[in-house]
Amino acid sequence: MDIPVNIKIDHLARVEGHGNIKIRIENGKLAECAWEVVETPRFFEVMLKGLSIEMTPLLTARICGICSISHALASARAIERALKIEIPKPAQKARLLAKHAETLQSHALHLFFLVAPDFLNTDSVIPIMETHPQVAETTIRIKGFANRASDLFAGRTTHPIVIKVGGLTQIPRKRQLRELVKDLDATIPYLQKAIDFFKPFKMPDFARETEFVSLKGVDKYPFIGGDLVSSDGVCKKEDDYRAMTNEYIVDFSTSKFSSLSRESFAVGALARFNNNYDLLHPMAKEVAENLNLKPGIHNPFLCNHAQLVECMHVIYEFREIIAELIDSDTSECASSYNVKKCEGVGVVEAPRGILYHYYRIDEAGKIEKADCVIPTGQNHANIHYDLHALVEELIEQNKDEKEITRLAQMLVRAYDPCISCSVH
Amino acid sequence: MKYLGITLAKPKIGVFGFTGCEGCQLQIANNEENLKDLFGLIEVVNFREISSEKRGDYEIAFIEGSITTEKEAKNLKNIREQAGILVAIGACACLGGVNNMKSRFPLQDVVKEVYGAHSIDTGPVRKVREIVSVDVELPGCPISKPEFEWLVRHLVLGIEPQFPKYPVCVECKQRLNSCVFDMGMICLGPVTRAGCDAVCPRNRLGCWGCRGSSEEANFESLMEILREKGFSEEHIAERIQFFNAFSGN
Ligand code: SF4
Ligand code: SF4
Ligand code: SF4
Numbered sequence: 116m117d118i119p120v121n122i123k124i125d126h127l128a129r130v131e132g133h134g135n136i137k138i139r140i141e142n143g144k145l146a147e148c149a150w151e152v153v154e155t156p157r158f159f160e161v162m163l164k165g166l167s168i169e170m171t172p173l174l175t176a177r178i179c180g181i182c183s184i185s186h187a188l189a190s191a192r193a194i195e196r197a198l199k200i201e202i203p204k205p206a207q208k209a210r211l212l213a214k215h216a217e218t219l220q221s222h223a224l225h226l227f228f229l230v231a232p233d234f235l236n237t238d239s240v241i242p243i244m245e246t247h248p249q250v251a252e253t254t255i256r257i258k259g260f261a262n263r264a265s266d267l268f269a270g271r272t273t274h275p276i277v278i279k280v281g282g283l284t285q286i287p288r289k290r291q292l293r294e295l296v297k298d299l300d301a302t303i304p305y306l307q308k309a310i311d312f313f314k315p316f317k318m319p320d321f322a323r324e325t326e327f328v329s330l331k332g333v334d335k336y337p338f339i340g341g342d343l344v345s346s347d348g349v350c351k352k353e354d355d356y357r358a359m360t361n362e363y364i365v366d367f368s369t370s371k372f373s374s375l376s377r378e379s380f381a382v383g384a385l386a387r388f389n390n391n392y393d394l395l396h397p398m399a400k401e402v403a404e405n406l407n408l409k410p411g412i413h414n415p416f417l418c419n420h421a422q423l424v425e426c427m428h429v430i431y432e433f434r435e436i437i438a439e440l441i442d443s444d445t446s447e448c449a450s451s452y453n454v455k456k457c458e459g460v461g462v463v464e465a466p467r468g469i470l471y472h473y474y475r476i477d478e479a480g481k482i483e484k485a486d487c488v489i490p491t492g493q494n495h496a497n498i499h500y501d502l503h504a505l506v507e508e509l510i511e512q513n514k515d516e517k518e519i520t521r522l523a524q525m526l527v528r529a530y531d532p533c534i535s536c537s538v539h
Numbered sequence: 540m541k542y543l544g545i546t547l548a549k550p551k552i553g554v555f556g557f558t559g560c561e562g563c564q565l566q567i568a569n570n571e572e573n574l575k576d577l578f579g580l581i582e583v584v585n586f587r588e589i590s591s592e593k594r595g596d597y598e599i600a601f602i603e604g605s606i607t608t609e610k611e612a613k614n615l616k617n618i619r620e621q622a623g624i625l626v627a628i629g630a631c632a633c634l635g636g637v638n639n640m641k642s643r644f645p646l647q648d649v650v651k652e653v654y655g656a657h658s659i660d661t662g663p664v665r666k667v668r669e670i671v672s673v674d675v676e677l678p679g680c681p682i683s684k685p686e687f688e689w690l691v692r693h694l695v696l697g698i699e700p701q702f703p704k705y706p707v708c709v710e711c712k713q714r715l716n717s718c719v720f721d722m723g724m725i726c727l728g729p730v731t732r733a734g735c736d737a738v739c740p741r742n743r744l745g746c747w748g749c750r751g752s753s754e755e756a757n758f759e760s761l762m763e764i765l766r767e768k769g770f771s772e773e774h775i776a777e778r779i780q781f782f783n784a785f786s787g788n
Contacts, residue, residue, distance in 0.1 A: 157558055174640070239592065273562040284744055535559070
């Protein structure tokens with residue numbers, strides 16, 4: 116392939132936020148390849164300065180429309196750890212259910228709206244809703260359940276209302292919980308249909324050895340808090356998050372990049388799957404087996420499959436926890452607290468990977484300094500280097516410009532990047 | 540589409556995101572139950588978040604986010620030139636929204652805090668109507684799904700949308716919700732435009748004004764009540780300034 120190739124995709128479609136792909140091939144060699152983040156920053160770390168801790172989770176939720184529940188949870192957790200607030204058990208459980216609802220919603224949105232059109236050769240999900248009524252029904256069922264569960268446990272899907280420092284403003288009534296169980300049971304068969312729908316799509320055959328970073332589960336597949344682990348053997352405490360993220364600035368991106376043991380690392384569903392496979396629900400392991408997925412995967416396209424596995428995990432765990440809530444006293448939903456000068460870190464696994472919030476709080480209970488490290492921000496460097504490796508392989512295989520463009524876009528999409536969030 | 544026996548043209552629409560969290564665009568996409576019907580009324584020709592189709596012949600443009608760079612201002616002007624109807628969606632686009640909180644600090648300090656010596660293109664936070672003329676403003680952070688649908692139906696039928704003029708309190712009381720004031724919280728429901736079905740007070744959080752001011756809002760009397768209840772000026776100000784909803788322009 117000696118014809119020069121010049122690919123420039125401005126504002127890649129079907130991803131959240133604004134990013135460009137740039138690929139230049141000259142004399143059959145890769146001359147330039149970049150994943151450029153061009154989102155305009157909003158400066159949340161500055162906005163937070165001087166804000167009362169009471170309003171902090173409400174503001175940080177607005178970092179991201181898709182993972183607002185995760186941001187509110189990481190934010191509240193950072194403050195609660197700083198002030199040593201123990202939140203009531205039922206509130207802990209209800210928070211995890213809000214989290215699971217978000218994971219299901221976010222994964223379903225990514226798989227059906229952003230990924231599926233690539234395999235069905237359409238621009239968007241809109242024509243699919245016409246041509247594949249069963250897929251439309253499956254999407255509506257799964258996303259609908261996730262929305263109803265978010266409404267119940269967070270107040271709404273985007274920008275939660277009930278998550279507050281110390282716990283929650285309320286926990287749903289038993290009658291509402293029982294109704295949601297019925298809804299959940301009716302949704303599970305549709306998850307199976309989703310897996311049957313995605314299984315025949317052949318994911319591109321590509322791998323690049325990668326370091327994967329996630330929370331380290333102890334007795335449960337991890338979502339909220341705990342130690343940090345990498346597949347290269349690094350293990351750190353939650354408070355030590357900076358040793359894990361090592362952010363740096365590059366001149367072609369408004370988002371910072373991150374590195375750990377290598378030039379880049381990856382976070383997200385695949386990282387969680389690789390690092391915590393043993394802790395998955397048996398039903399989720401069954402999905403993994405069905406998709407022929409074993410831990411130790413280095414093909415980024417298989418993040419799509421790892422998300423399917425996680426959908427099954429969260430729905431079954433949801434069912435178990437909601438049963439516990441139905442059987443317990445849920446009257447206590449928040450703990451009271453006193454403010455003091457302190458600092459703290461809160462970590463959660465957002466749908467797209469590990470998310471850190473850090474605050475220093477003054478004696479009046481206002482934020483003095485804030486630092487938020489976003490999953491997609493940690494993934495950008497890995498996307499960038501994956502893109503290099505992928506295009507080099509494609510050149511070797513004599514693939515044409517059209518195919519390179521198609522696969523490069525699909526690669527970025529597989530990471531499910533949340534770009535406005537990463538720039539924040 | 541047919542309406543009362545008359546065939547209506549499907550207007551072509553574009554959805555564009557500027558400086559924001561894309562949560563408003565997501566409210567459109569996450570309305571899966573009615574998405575098929577809604578997309579049956581309109582033709583989506585440009586909606587980058589969910590579609591790779593990128594056409595320039597849209598008739599109605601929905602604008603999310605505030606404007607914080609010159610490049611964004613230029614893009615917005617181009618969109619205005621093309622679109623017959625331009626709708627600003629969400630608090631960021633209509634009011635500046637939470638983005639405005641950075642305006643409490645000098646711009647160079649803002650950049651330095653996050654990026655150090657690295658230079659970044661950013662400017663003051665502007666509402667969409669500070670750059671171009673806006674035909675309709677759909678409030679909320681995020682916008683409400685049913686209200687978006689309601690608006691689209693109005694635009695398709697060519698009926699001018701009438702937003703509620705009364706405050707959130709009216710909807711809250713209609714729902715027989717217990718007033719959060721009585722639980723010791725601040726609520727801006729008495730001065731905020733209704734239309735969200737009082738979703739925050741229903742979830743035991745005082746309203747903090749994401750939909751902007753209601754008509755004939757009586758700030759004085761609300762302030763009096765808040766002071767009487769013992770809330771500090773600082774506490775009240777933080778709520779009122781949150782979305783830049785009551786700055787009066
Ligand atoms: S108005 Fe709120 S939901 Fe909409 S883009 Fe702005 S921050 Fe996001
Ligand atoms: S809770 Fe707020 S909106 Fe509802 S009645 Fe009381 S003041 Fe009005
Ligand atoms: S209750 Fe107030 S803050 Fe909440 S959505 Fe309605 S207008 Fe916005």
